[in-house]
Amino acid sequence: MKIASILCVLALASLGWAQDNDAAATKVSQASEIIQQMTTGNAGIPDSVLTGAKCIAVIPHMIKGAFVVGGEHGSGLASCRTSSGWSAPAPFDISGGSIGWQIGGQSSDLVMMVMNQQGMDQLMSGHFKVGAGASVAAGPVGRSGSADAGWKAAILTYARSKGAFAGVSVNGSAITQDKKITKELYGNEVAFANILKGQVPTPSSAQAFISAINSAEQSASAHK
DSSP, X not given: OHHHHHHXXXXXXHHHHHHHHXXXXXXXXXXXXXHHHHTSSTTSSOHHHHHXXXXXXXXXXXXXXXXXXXXXXXXXXEEEEETTEEXXXXXXXXXXXXXXXXXXXXXXXXXXXXXXXXXXXXXXXXXXXXXXXXXXXXXXXXXXXXXXXGTTOSEEEEEEETTXXXXXXXXXXXXXXXXXXXXXXXSSOOOHHHHHTTOSOOOGXXXXXXXXXXXXXXXXXXXX
């Protein structure tokens, strides 16, 4: 019985390690798929937003309103424009919310389009609160829509839940670097800003995310 119990514990530990080890690969796959789905079709992110964005941040399956304590939590990948193209992806966590009598939960895919230098500087800091120091607004929807509909906000945000796609507000959510996924992707700790400034090459395991952004931008440019 003791041997069986030990083997069971070892098996569970091994499974847990494998799941942790696959976390970065899963995040890259999910984020790449979201970029593809939210930048195609007539109801997608406007072409002008795609071509004008300085950075793109994607959070797959962000959880909002869990049980009694309301709030949001998720993790994702961000990339910024550099002189040589889009930077390697920088992993981050996003969380925030308020106490409230909320029962149940909701999972949404979230995309944040950083539209100016102010928003870009905020993101590169690796630790900031959305809406504090850089304006944020629910983004305009529709491929032919205009970024002007976001009142020139530094950050335009979008969410998809159960097939529905719309602009959404995430004011007050805090963004910090996800050091665990960073280490998994790059093999060691790398400064958040260094990744987004293009000072770190994109690992082959994360190339799909950058390819999805490039493809979306090329499609948007072709529609102009």
